[in-house]
Amino acid sequence: MFAAAVGVGRSALLVEMVKVVFTPSGRRGSFPVNTPLLxxxxxxxxxxxxxxxxxxxxxxxxxxxxxxxxxxxQIESTRASLSPLCATEIKYGERKSPLLxxxxxxxxxxxxxxxxxxxxxxxxxxxxIVRKAAEYRDIALDPAIRLYYVEVDAADMHVPKGDLQxxxxxxxxxxxxxxxxxxxxxxxxxxxxxAEGHRGITAAVSKAKNIVALWPGLREVAYGIAVDVGSTTIxxxxxxxTSGEVLGSASxxxxxxxxxxxxxxxxxxxxxxxxxxxxxxxxxxxxxxxLFAEVVAQVNGTLDxxxxxxxxxxxxxxxxLLGISPVELGGxxxxxxxxxxxxxxxxxxxxxxxxxxRLYILPCIAGHxxxxxxxxxxxxxxxxxxxxxxxxxxxxxxxxxxxxRQRLLACSSPTGPAFEGAQISCGQxxxxxAVERVRIDPSSLEPRFRVIGSHIWSDxxxxxxxxxxxxxxxxxxxxxxxxxxxxxxxxxxxxxxxxDGALRARSARIVETGRTWSYLLHDPDxxxxxxxxxxxxxxxxxxxxxxxxxxxKLLMDHMGTPDIERIRLAGAxxxxxxxxxxxxxGLIPDCALDQVSSAGNAAGTGARIALLNHGSRELIExxxxxxxxxxxxxxxxxxxxxxxxMAFPNKSDAFPKLFSKVVRPQPRVPEAVSGSGRRRRRRx
Ligand code: FES
Numbered sequence: 267m268f269a270a271a272v273g274v275g276r277s278a279l280l281v282e283m284v285k286v287v288f289t290p291s292g293r294r295g296s297f298p299v300n301t302p303l304l305x306x307x308x309x310x311x312x313x314x315x316x317x318x319x320x321x322x323x324x325x326x327x328x329x330x331x332x333x334x335x336x337x338x339x340q341i342e343s344t345r346a347s348l349s350p351l352c353a354t355e356i357k358y359g360e361r362k363s364p365l366l367x368x369x370x371x372x373x374x375x376x377x378x379x380x381x382x383x384x385x386x387x388x389x390x391x392x393x394x395i396v397r398k399a400a401e402y403r404d405i406a407l408d409p410a411i412r413l414y415y416v417e418v419d420a421a422d423m424h425v426p427k428g429d430l431q432x433x434x435x436x437x438x439x440x441x442x443x444x445x446x447x448x449x450x451x452x453x454x455x456x457x458x459x460x461a462e463g464h465r466g467i468t469a470a471v472s473k474a475k476n477i478v479a480l481w482p483g484l485r486e487v488a489y490g491i492a493v494d495v496g497s498t499t500i501x502x503x504x505x506x507x508t509s510g511e512v513l514g515s516a517s518x519x520x521x522x523x524x525x526x527x528x529x530x531x532x533x534x535x536x537x538x539x540x541x542x543x544x545x546x547x548x549x550x551x552x553x554x555x556x557l558f559a560e561v562v563a564q565v566n567g568t569l570d571x572x573x574x575x576x577x578x579x580x581x582x583x584x585x586x587l588l589g590i591s592p593v594e595l596g597g598x599x600x601x602x603x604x605x606x607x608x609x610x611x612x613x614x615x616x617x618x619x620x621x622x623x624r625l626y627i628l629p630c631i632a633g634h635x636x637x638x639x640x641x642x643x644x645x646x647x648x649x650x651x652x653x654x655x656x657x658x659x660x661x662x663x664x665x666x667x668x669x670x671r672q673r674l675l676a677c678s679s680p681t682g683p684a685f686e687g688a689q690i691s692c693g694q695x696x697x698x699x700a701v702e703r704v705r706i707d708p709s710s711l712e713p714r715f716r717v718i719g720s721h722i723w724s725d726x727x728x729x730x731x732x733x734x735x736x737x738x739x740x741x742x743x744x745x746x747x748x749x750x751x752x753x754x755x756x757x758x759x760x761x762x763x764x765x766d767g768a769l770r771a772r773s774a775r776i777v778e779t780g781r782t783w784s785y786l787l788h789d790p791d792x793x794x795x796x797x798x799x800x801x802x803x804x805x806x807x808x809x810x811x812x813x814x815x816x817x818x819k820l821l822m823d824h825m826g827t828p829d830i831e832r833i834r835l836a837g838a839x840x841x842x843x844x845x846x847x848x849x850x851x852g853l854i855p856d857c858a859l860d861q862v863s864s865a866g867n868a869a870g871t872g873a874r875i876a877l878l879n880h881g882s883r884e885l886i887e888x889x890x891x892x893x894x895x896x897x898x899x900x901x902x903x904x905x906x907x908x909x910x911x912m913a914f915p916n917k918s919d920a921f922p923k924l925f926s927k928v929v930r931p932q933p934r935v936p937e938a939v940s941g942s943g944r945r946r947r948r949r950x
Contacts, residue, residue: 711772
């Protein structure tokens with residue numbers, strides 16, 4: 267503590283001053299004794315949260331005294347450097363939860379002596395949120411809508427003005443929020459809310475300076491929802507806008523599947539049924555409302571608690587949701603109605619969140635590269651990488667981004683639904699009972715596999731008992747990649763994708779199906795369904811992976827780069843795929859295997875970043891403008907690359923990094939099929 271003169275000339279007073287240091291920010295300053303800590307923090311620009319405006323109601327401003335000797339700051343910091351616990355803090359503890367471990371409400375704690383103060387992460391407005399599981403990533407919390415509590419002056423006949431003007435003034439005075447506007451829809455709720463809250467009111471205010479919702483008294487609940495509308499599934503995450511925490515999640519199949527399995531068939535449906543677009547719009551909006559209700563029920567909340575939705579979708583889903591016909595996206599020049607981000611009241615799309623709630627849709631990039639890819643970019647930040655990075659989001663259309671901090675290119679490629687298990691004879695969506703992992707012994711050609719819902723391999727004891735009553739039901743996208751890659755590595759399938767019928771002499775797993783051969787992965791005598799990998803299945807995978815690889819090659823050409831240094835696979839398929847086997851088949855270019863990894867649901871993560879961090883919206887909106895779009899349909903080389911990529915892994919590209927780790931199968935010497943061999947074939 268020290269004395270300092272405050273004031274000018276003869277009116278100057280000697281005032282006792284104390285030093286305060288805030289950690290982890292390191293901000294420090296000197297203040298007169300008895301200055302409230304929250305006030306000192308505000309002066310120094312220390313990031314401390316508050317919803318109630320320092321009234322001791324919300325508990326967001328908690329700090330603790332760092333006790334001990336701090337020679338660097340020349341401070342002996344003790345709890346006695348702060349005023350004792352006051353009645354408001356005790357009341358807060360009784361009303362909510364007791365202040366444990368020396369925690370204090372900074373708005374009701376006064377500085378008495380030099381002190382070092384710890385601001386815990388949960389008390390910081392712009393705290394970093396670390397997400398869980400496969401999606402570790404820091405997000406600086408700064409949502410577009412925040413809650414502010416104020417106490418509004420009572421009406422006074424001598425000061426004639428409206429209650430709305432009093433509210434706006436109180437928000438400006440208490441929270442430095444000048445020039446606010448208010449939706450006229452809220453006017454009818456204002457006076458009842460002021461009366462119920464005894465002039466205390468909480469306003470939800472957007473960064474665009476709009477008051478979007480009002481509640482009587484102190485309100486601390488504000489939710490937002492991040493949505494990923496895929497052509498197959500819709501996933502939503504409920505987030506607490508005040509803490510950034512993900513509170514609940516829900517997902518459902520996209521109900522538009524009944525109009526067509528893949529995107530183009532949905533566009534065709536609209537072309538043939540003029541009312542089809544409207545039907546699909548209704549279906550997706552209803553599905554979203556159902557998911558919102560489901561996810562908010564998980565936390566016993568109400569739809570009124572949801573103030574904002576941030577959404578990503580591919581261009582066709584994006585247009586249908588907005589009620590725009592997707593027909594223009596069905597053919598060249600694949601014209602988007604808009605590629606800008608969309609920010610509108612959610613009620614315009616009949617989304618049943620809070621009446622003042624907002625909807626933000628990330629910008630699209632090109633005709634087939636949508637807001638979902640913008641989400642992937644936001645999440646993966648290729649623009650911050652030195653390494654030449656390839657991002658691949660595989661769905662019924664693959665969306666591909668290549669680049670680094672110098673340059674970014676994007677395109678999409680029509681892979682079709684084979685990677686999702688569709689168009690595969692025993693394919694199915696990823697669900698319990700679907701084969702997801704496969705290994706084939708190259709000498710016996712015997713397979714072993716694992717299905718979703720069980721951790722036991724099929725050749726281990728207890729496998730049958732670990733399955734539900736349906737047993738083995740089919741093979742999902744990641745399973746089909748594995749089985750085809752294993753068939754290639756075991757020599758069952760040639761480089762050209764032909765199943766070698768001559769191997770029937772070595773294994774009863776090679777069976778005749780019409781004029782071609784198939785591989786019996788699972789016998790019907792065992793549990794569940796017969797799983798046969800047919801020649802046609804192999805062709806479907808070749809077509810899908812050739813389309814993907816040709817798109818990647820075009821981007822590599824435009825980038826003028828022979829090497830990819832890092833690959834991130836996004837989406838559900840990318841999360842479950844075995845990267846080595848994906849490379850063995852030539853889905854992705856040669857790259858050091860330890861530099862290939864899953865990005866999880868990066869599009870959904872991008873939606874969450876845009877929900878929780880307003881600044882990220884400006885970032886992605888400006889970034890998409892400088893992404894160079896490559897239209898695969900217009901590129902003459904696409905066909906050549908496609909033909910080469912039909913081979914495993916590729917007709918013209920060597921994969922030195924891959925084959926330094928994996929033994930390349932030797933091309934087989936063709937064997938004549940003998941008559942006796944034919945007689946031994948097993949018919950299925
Ligand atoms: Fe709300 Fe301190 S600011 S309790």
